[in-house]
Amino acid sequence: MATLSKLYSMREAAEHNTRDDCWVVIHGKVYDVTSYLDEHPGGDDVLLSAAGRDSTEDFEDAGHSKSARELMQDYYIGELDPDTVIPELEIFRKEKSSAFTTMLTNKTVQYLAVPAVILGVSVVAGILFSRSK
Structure with a gap:
């Protein structure tokens, strides 16, 4: 039987964006990386800049290794509630033409x-x- 993970809203995750309380969201999963800040090979500023938001794109762009992906499981605390996710909006600005x-x-x-x-x-x-x- 699979264990149910806790669901968090993006708003909840966004509240955890400080050095003393740092969460990141990657691929719809929520990670509390507060205790990992000093150990992160890229420095704590990388994680702090990703804190409280969906950092999937940043994470993938960095090209993390298989061992880094496995290490993430130690910091996993739950899933992002799909009902609270606001789809990314594409904003188009219509230029005024003469x-x-x-x-x-x-x-x-x-x-x-x-x-x-x-x-x-x-x-x-x-x-x-x-x-x-």
């Missing part, structure tokens, strides 16, 4: 703009050439 950029994005104008510019440059060059004679 009338000119809106006009240039119009397909009809795009196909006419290049020949019009070439024609204009040719006319100006012709006028300048004829005046120089």
Whole structure:
């Protein structure tokens, strides 16, 4: 029979973000790494910067060894409650476009703009050439 682990909300985990009380969340699991701060090979500042938040990406980016992953089990205290997790939001900012950029994005104008510019440059060059004679 499997033992049930305690469920923690992300809000609860976020409250444990100090040197005296340091939790990290990795892959939906909650770890109390307070007693490991001084032993962490990367220094305590790495763990403190990850404290109280989901640090999965940071953990994976660091390329931890198999033995490091096994050592994590000593600090495991529970699971992140999936009902309290707020999915990461992607925020898109719509840039305000000027009338000119809106006009240039119009397909009809795009196909006419290049020949019009070439024609204009040719006319100006012709006028300048004829005046120089």
